[in-house]
Amino acid sequence: DQQVKQNSPSLSVQEGRISILNCDYTNSMFDYFLWYKKYPAEGPTFLISISSIKDKNEDGRFTVFLNKSAKHLSLHIVPSQPGDSAVYFCAASERGYSTLTFGKGTMLLVSP
């Protein structure tokens, strides 16, 4: 059973617009959430994270929102740039455990 779900396999957005990537989770023990970005033939690179005690974390063009009651988080990229085209993975960890549980990923394509 998938504990972290990314239900959209792909997303296409025009340059300059907002990209919204969604993630749902089922494990109520998850306490920390992360987004990783992956280019082809490279390993995932950390993008942004959020602790369960917060509902929003912002870093430049990237903002992550967490809705604990709905077990839902989203990544907003504003404005989107062609270089943002990559696969985005949502991941989560339980308090006290450093291993990560990943979703299947969403491929974002930002067109000029």
Added chain:
Amino acid sequence: GAGVSQTPSNKVTEKGKYVELRCDPISGHTALYWYRQSLGQGPEFLIYFQGTGAADDSGLPNDRFFAVRPEGSVSTLKIQRTERGDSAVYLCASSLIGGSNYQETQYFGPGTRLLVL
């Protein structure tokens, strides 16, 4: 500074053969993780080392898989009697402390693409 490195970058083997995949973590990182990413899936946890010891090997799919980290730095993932279903990208990650510091960033290597024919 140098990131996580993995060798080989690609490995093609025949069903039934033995393979070793190597991970060189960021210098000074105590925690080391192995994940496996199959086609169309996200990375799945295999095993986690805290120093030289395997702190959590609950993700290893069966006893054909084994990993070591004898000196607390480089790690080797070993797969015996490979099967076609073992074909995947094997990712290694490291973090500074790990364990209860679960909010640490994990830094990933580029992965080893294993193809079992």
